[in-house]
Amino acid sequence: MDSISTDWTAAAAAEHGATIALRRAIHADPELGLDCYRTTAKLKDALAGLPLTIRDSRSTSGFVARLDGAKPGRTVILRGDMDALPIHEDTGLAFGSAISGHMHACGHDTHSAMLAGAARILCARRDAIAGTILFMFQPGEEGMAGARHMIDEGLLDDPAPEAAFAIHVFPNVPGGIIACREGALLAATDTLAATIIGKGGHAAMPHDTRDPIPVACEAVVALQAHIARRTTFTDPAILSITQINGGSAHNIIPDRVTIGGTLRTLSEARRNDSRVAFKRIVSGIAQAHDCTAETNIEPGYPATINDPRAVALVRACANDLLGTDAYHDIPAPIMGGEDFAFVLQKIPGAMAILGVAPPEGDPAARPPIHNAKMLVDEAALARGVALHCAFATRFLADGWA
Ligand SMILES: [Zn+2]
Ligand SMILES: [Zn+2]
Structure with missing residues (x-):
């Protein structure tokens, strides 16, 4: 297909208010583990009326939303997780957790909201898309292997994706930076x-x-x-x-x-x-x-191994959308774990890191993920939305070329 000549940055900016509102609603109402049904309901509300075919997971609250473009072509999957952590939030945010002892301290509220924003943008451009985009909304990342449950149910088989992408926010990486590495990203x-x-x-x-x-x-x-x-x-x-x-x-x-x-x-x-x-x-x-x-x-989880072709695609999208200063190679693996690793065992792809440190102060001194004081610069989330759109449409247009 021809590349879609869309300005993803402008599209994400137009969608930004809805992305932030959804992120805050999910942030205020965190759920743990495989059963995040209130979160699923919020996400499905945000996707209501779009030309998506929804397949629900039977063993979790996850679902896969499928967008068939106007013409046939390749298939790509974008993944966002949705579960929170058993941490008592201490940020003082007006939209802070209303559930005592539960907090979105790994940014999964932002991941699912960014993915929903990308789905809305891509659905609006369905006529220009050749191929299929699967949006994987997944619970149970924090130790419950939600991705493996959804894979075992066959939710990633119809049609089988040829490429997979995910974004994880990091609150102590400068806002707007996109970082990735070939090979082992996580342990x-x-x-x-x-x-x-x-x-x-x-x-x-x-x-x-x-x-x-x-x-x-x-x-x-x-x-x-x-x-x-x-x-x-x-x-x-x-x-x-x-x-x-x-x-x-x-x-x-x-x-x-x-x-x-x-x-x-x-x-x-x-x-x-x-x-x-x-x-x-x-x-x-x-x-x-x-x-x-x-x-x-x-x-536990296998190592998260990024395919070099997918990392090249992430880098190209970041350079095109955000300029060459925005992309950074991560010099060494991070020894945390991620259940997106199960997806990458099945489908070549990459997880990219999006910096979301608030602009003031030293980013490296910011509370990290899994910390009760973790904060996100919401302005950076528009970059994640735009990148999701770019990852999917670039792969559909050009494959691994
Ligand atoms: Zn985590
Ligand atoms: Zn996480």
Whole structure:
């Protein structure tokens, strides 16, 4: 098809009031996990009357809205997540969370509102579109694998997209900056747990016990030594033990100690190697001290791997729409995780970062995502709306050319 000669920046500016109103309504009414039905209702209200075919997820509150252009062509998917976090908001915003203990502290309110804005703009230009655009509105990003649920239900198969794009806002990146990187953008996440089992007794008679507390301490130190000495900086792993629980009184040696934490990796080889090492080290140290250990690793999300062709498309769109100063290459992966990784395992594409730091002060000093004081410069959201439009229509027009 011919490229649509639309000024996406102007279109997003015209849509900006509606985007902000929707974002604030979602922000004030945050929902957690896979069941974000009030949010779904707000989004569907915003899309009412548009030439979209809606397919609801059966196991979540998510849905996919399909726009068929006037002519046939390629298929592209744009994704926005919609769930909040169990954090008590402390921003003082007039439209702050009305739900005690819940907050949109990862910007997913902005993601779904930007995607709805892009859907409205693209629907208005349906006559100029050859191909199909799927808008994926997804709950349960924060640990519930909402994207995988929707994939398992076949919501991304009809028709099968050939490219996938998502935008994540960052409140400590300067407002309006678009950043991306080829390959690993975000890490695989695994949850680690172990129980070290000894034999309890009187604290003054440790020789009659098998004290699990020094064993747990030794295991934690040995795990860090493994990361420091057995992994390479070119294929890194982060292993953080974040919980140690054991004991009930100052004069009782406990029977058992539990430890818990997280493992972050960028390749499947490193992920497998680190999982094996966790079990080997904890069990081996327990055995060395005449204790036993039980370990459990709960798999989380895979690494988020951006396709170089999609990153080139993101860069080209950012340069065209926003000028060459707006695009930045991210020098190193971010060791957080994202369930858009499941989409990218199936469909080549990219997640881009949109800076939304408020203009005043040092952006890097701003409260980050997952912080109760996180703030968003709403002016930057128009850039996200315009970029969504550009990602989709550029791919439909030119493919990976
Ligand atoms: Zn998050
Ligand atoms: Zn997020």
